Amino acid sequence: MDEQRIRSFFSGDRFAALAGAEIVELKPGYCRCKLEVSEKHLNAVNVVQGGAIFTLADFAFAVASNSHGQLALAINVNISFLAGRSSGTLFAEARELADPNRIGAYEVRVTDDAGALVAQFNGLVYRKNERLWGQAPS
Amino acid sequence: MDEQRIRSFFSGDRFAALAGAEIVELKPGYCRCKLEVSEKHLNAVNVVQGGAIFTLADFAFAVASNSHGQLALAINVNISFLAGRSSGTLFAEARELADPNRIGAYEVRVTDDAGALVAQFNGLVYRKNERLWGQAPS
Amino acid sequence: MDEQRIRSFFSGDRFAALAGAEIVELKPGYCRCKLEVSEKHLNAVNVVQGGAIFTLADFAFAVASNSHGQLALAINVNISFLAGRSSGTLFAEARELADPNRIGAYEVRVTDDAGALVAQFNGLVYRKNERLWGQAPS
Amino acid sequence: MDEQRIRSFFSGDRFAALAGAEIVELKPGYCRCKLEVSEKHLNAVNVVQGGAIFTLADFAFAVASNSHGQLALAINVNISFLAGRSSGTLFAEARELADPNRIGAYEVRVTDDAGALVAQFNGLVYRKNERLWGQAPS
Numbered sequence: 060m061d062e063q064r065i066r067s068f069f070s071g072d073r074f075a076a077l078a079g080a081e082i083v084e085l086k087p088g089y090c091r092c093k094l095e096v097s098e099k100h101l102n103a104v105n106v107v108q109g110g111a112i113f114t115l116a117d118f119a120f121a122v123a124s125n126s127h128g129q130l131a132l133a134i135n136v137n138i139s140f141l142a143g144r145s146s147g148t149l150f151a152e153a154r155e156l157a158d159p160n161r162i163g164a165y166e167v168r169v170t171d172d173a174g175a176l177v178a179q180f181n182g183l184v185y186r187k188n189e190r191l192w193g194q195a196p197s
Numbered sequence: 198m199d200e201q202r203i204r205s206f207f208s209g210d211r212f213a214a215l216a217g218a219e220i221v222e223l224k225p226g227y228c229r230c231k232l233e234v235s236e237k238h239l240n241a242v243n244v245v246q247g248g249a250i251f252t253l254a255d256f257a258f259a260v261a262s263n264s265h266g267q268l269a270l271a272i273n274v275n276i277s278f279l280a281g282r283s284s285g286t287l288f289a290e291a292r293e294l295a296d297p298n299r300i301g302a303y304e305v306r307v308t309d310d311a312g313a314l315v316a317q318f319n320g321l322v323y324r325k326n327e328r329l330w331g332q333a334p335s
Numbered sequence: 336m337d338e339q340r341i342r343s344f345f346s347g348d349r350f351a352a353l354a355g356a357e358i359v360e361l362k363p364g365y366c367r368c369k370l371e372v373s374e375k376h377l378n379a380v381n382v383v384q385g386g387a388i389f390t391l392a393d394f395a396f397a398v399a400s401n402s403h404g405q406l407a408l409a410i411n412v413n414i415s416f417l418a419g420r421s422s423g424t425l426f427a428e429a430r431e432l433a434d435p436n437r438i439g440a441y442e443v444r445v446t447d448d449a450g451a452l453v454a455q456f457n458g459l460v461y462r463k464n465e466r467l468w469g470q471a472p473s
Numbered sequence: 474m475d476e477q478r479i480r481s482f483f484s485g486d487r488f489a490a491l492a493g494a495e496i497v498e499l500k501p502g503y504c505r506c507k508l509e510v511s512e513k514h515l516n517a518v519n520v521v522q523g524g525a526i527f528t529l530a531d532f533a534f535a536v537a538s539n540s541h542g543q544l545a546l547a548i549n550v551n552i553s554f555l556a557g558r559s560s561g562t563l564f565a566e567a568r569e570l571a572d573p574n575r576i577g578a579y580e581v582r583v584t585d586d587a588g589a590l591v592a593q594f595n596g597l598v599y600r601k602n603e604r605l606w607g608q609a610p611s
Contacts, residue, residue, distance in 0.1 A: 073239050074246035077215065101211050102259070108212035109259075109271050110252025117247045121240070133247050134438050135411045135459055137275045137551035139578050139597055141571050157555050157590045162410050162461060164553050164593055176571045179578055181595055183411055183553055185438060185461075272576050273549045273597055275413035277440050277459055279433050295417050295452045300548050300599060302415050302455055314433045317440055319457055321415055321549055323576060323599075349515050350522035353491065377487050378535070384488035385535075385547050386528025393523045397516070409523050413551045 060087045060126055068125075068191055075118040078111055080151075082122060088155035090122035096146050106143035113138060116167040116180040119153035124165055124184045128191050131163060131184035138180045147172045151180075161186055198225045198264055206263075206329055213256040216249055218289075220260060226293035228260035234284050244281035251276060254305040254318040257291035262303055262322045266329050269301060269322035276318045285310045289318075299324050336363045336402055344401075344467055351394040354387055356427075358398060364431035366398035372422050382419035389414060392443040392456040395429035400441055400460045404467050407439060407460035414456045423448045427456075437462055474501045474540055482539075482605055489532040492525055494565075496536060502569035504536035510560050520557035527552060530581040530594040533567035538579055538598045542605050545577060545598035552594045561586045565594075575600055 062085055069075075069082065079100070084091040094100070094115045102108040116138065124131040149169055156164040167180035200223055207213075207220065217238070222229040232238070232253045240246040254276065262269040287307055294302040305318035338361055345351075345358065355376070360367040370376070370391045378384040392414065400407040425445055432440040443456035476499055483489075483496065493514070498505040508514070508529045516522040530552065538545040563583055570578040581594035 069241050071241040071243075072246060073237050074216075074249045075240070077237050078212075078248060099211050099215050102213070103207050103209040104268070108210060108252070109255045109274070110216060110248060111212045113251040113255070113274075114246070114248025117251070121247075130242070132281075133278050135275070135277045135553075136247070136251075137273070137413055137595060139273045139549075139595070140271050141574075141576070141578055143270075156593055160555075162555070164555055164590075166593075176578075179570055179580075179595065181551060181553070181593060183459075273415075275457060275549075275551055277411075277457065279436075279438070279440055294455055298417075300417070302417055302452075304455075314440075317432055317442075317457060319413060319415065319455060321597075345517050347517040348522060349513050350492075350525045351516070353513050354488075354524060375487050375491050378489070379483050379485040380544070381485075384486060384528070385531045385550070386492060386524060387488045389527040389531070389550075390522070390524025393527070397523075406518070408557075409554050411551070411553045412523070412527075413549070415549045416547050419546075 064192065065122065065126060069122055072118060075114060078114040080115045080118040085122060085126065087126050088123055090119045090153045092119040092151045094149045096144060096149060101145065106145050109140060112169055112178050115149055116151045116169050116178065119151040120165050120167050120182045123153035123155065124163055125191055130187040130189040130191055132187065134183050134185050136180060136182040138178055140178050142175060142177045144171055144177055149177060203260065203264060207260055210256060213252060216252040218253045218256040223260060223264065225264050226261055228257045228291045230257040230289045232287045234282065234287060239283065244283050247278060250307055250316050253287055254289045254307050254316065257289040258303050258305050258320045261291035261293065262301055263329055268325040268327040268329055270325065272321050272323050274318060274320040276316055278316050280313060280315050282309055282315055287315060341398065341402060345398050348394060351390060354390040356391045356394040361398060361402065363402050364399055366395045366429045368395040368427045370425045372420060372425060377421065382421050385416060388445055388454050391425055392427045392445050392454065395427040396441050396443050396458045399429035399431065400439055401467055406463040406465040406467055408463065410459050410461050412456060412458040414454055416454050418451060418453050420447055420453055425453060479536065479540060483536055486532060489528060492528040494529045494532040499536060499540065501540050502537055504533045504567045506533040506565045508563045510558060510563060515559065520559050523554060526583055526592050529563055530565045530583050530592065533565040534579050534581050534596045537567035537569065538577055539605055544601045544603040544605055546601065548597050548599050550594060550596040552592055554592050556589060556591050558585055558591055563591060
């Protein structure tokens with residue numbers, strides 16, 4: 060796994076950047092991201108909008124599932140919203156549930172500063188026969 | 198249903214506004230929203246990020262499920278991503294699958310300009326014993 | 336679509352038979368099944384067990400998704416249980432949400448005798464490069 | 474937690490019994506069940522039917538989520554089928570993801586004899602203001 064290349068590749072995710080999701084840690088099949096909650100993330104009842112939580116978790120999921128360098132496209136996500144938050148930092152930790160196959164399964168736990176579970180996210184990817192980037196420059 | 202009040206209430210959803218999701222049509226238990234795709238919605242492989250699609254659908258879901266004036270909180274969403282898009286307009290149409298109960302079930306279909314299905318979203322809410330707003334001003 | 340061949344093929348589903356799920360109607364991308372509720376389907380609180388409802392819906396999903404003659408394997412299902420039933424007949428109606436692709440999306444609605452929604456089931460299949468049966472006998 | 478009472482209560486789950494799901498271990502918020510695969514569990518392509526896997530997992534989920542003695546009804550399940558099996562023993566291990574609340578979140582991992590992940594199941598319950606049984610006889 061070429062961490063710098065993956066970080067560079069995912070710096071191109073403009074919606075994750077708009078939402079303020081950032082990569083904290085990255086290993087093969089694993090990624091931890093964070094998001095500093097601010098007013099722009101709030102919904103009409105003043106808690107972080109489901110879409111902001113989803114975007115954070117989905118970004119961690121995308122990085123973890125593409126960390127092997129093979130293009131992986133999200134096909135399904137199930138998310139349960141277990142606690143509302145209005146401030147602080149949210150973390151999303153994505154990990155692979157099984158060996159990478161054509162269909163890969165990942166879980167992402169979204170927690171707050173204190174480690175309390177805010178959302179549980181389970182996602183599936185379909186792996187294409189494509190590399191994330193062309194042949195490495197020599 | 199007081200449409201103006203609901204529209205005004207949901208104008209307070211700052212993350213939906215950041216993502217560019219807008220209400221198009223609103224009826225009891227129903228909402229249609231749209232999002233004009235631009236570069237800010239794209240991910241690292243240049244298609245609309247899952248979080249942007251989710252935010253659009255989730256906004257339609259929130260408006261439809263709260264349209265009865267009783268506070269409804271999202272507890273679970275399942276979303277399948279069926280086609281990628283990089284431009285154009287996306288629409289999300291949310292409707293109630295069963296009579297409103299303590300647990301309400303909604304479906305949201307996200308389609309493109311041509312009506313092709315881009316994502317299928319199914320969501321559940323938990324209805325609280327709270328109104329969305331206080332007693333109406335006289 | 337060769338309806339008799341599909342019916343014959345799915346008569347080999349022993350668990351669906353054990354649960355009492357039967358095919359009622361079959362068209363390309365579509366299947367309607369039924370289950371007559373009896374005591375064997377009940378759980379510890381005397382309503383139809385989630386697994387029985389799932390088996391009925393999953394059988395309709397399997398038949399609909401394999402009705403094109405290409406092997407389709409279920410990869411993900413999301414099911415919401417919206418009403419409990421203890422007797423009567425349950426119906427499951429499966430239909431294709433989008434044109435058949437490598438990843439196919441289906442929805443199944445489980446209803447009671449009166450047409451009330453008992454469960455909402457959304458499923459994804461992965462289509463393999465295999466036919467359900469060998470070359471047709473001449 | 475009164476283990477004998479919970480076991481006795483769940484011996485009334487007739488569909489779980491029909492499917493052959495049995496409780497192996499039980500603790501507050503936790504349950505491990507097993508199922509010995511036999512021909513009756515197979516589908517038309519000779520692997521364990523999705524409904525049989527679901528029933529096993531759902532039984533572990535029901536026992537774990539009701540282990541506090543308060544009636545918990547399943548409202549949503551998301552299941553991913555990650556590997557097919559035609560024989561052997563399947564195990565389902567259910568555990569609570571967060572402190573018990575009105576809405577409880579559980580995860581169930583279904584594995585084979587060798588510990589390989591066969592299915593990932595995530596479920597939500599709604600807790601009613603009812604006990605599983607009346608006052609204990611004196």
